Amino acid sequence: MGELEKPQKRKQDKRFKIANREALIGVGLAIFNFIWWFAFAYGLGDRSPENYTYVFGLPAWFFFSCVLGFVVMVLLVIFVVKVWFVEVPFDEEEGEQS
Template sequence: MKDIEKQDKDYRYKIANREALIGVGLVIFNFIWWFVFAYGLGGKDPSDYSYVMGLPAWFFYSCVLGFIVMVILVTIAVKKWFVDIPFDEEKESE
């Protein structure tokens, strides 16, 4: 019971929970991006595929472009919303 009271008083748990929710949101966005392009463009006959830079369009947009978009989004999220917090309990009591 003491741990729950400590979590309620410690501001670091609130920050960690917010950052975890941002991470989960990014993962969900990444999965939706991948699913829409992979199955949306890749769900037809392979002879009908269009190609981007020598790769099937579904693969390029879902995996290559999706990776680039996620790197940009994660970088923005980390720089804008993530903060450094001390992990030492000693600093908290000072």
């Protein structure tokens, strides 16, 4: 039997590392959004409608989970994109061109 060839260790493109990091940040934001929504919607909204408190004419659970949650997420996404996301070129790098 022949010797098994070891797979060559290829240099991974740095764009993949950046894309993976940014994808994980996006998943983290989505999880945060779900937790925020779930906590306010089911935390404040599991009472009888006669006992609801209202903010701007909306039930508090709806205002905090849907209206304020949307505003918080928009601001978080803007912040994350401006601070942690980086511009990545889509064309091949100079050293990799054939």
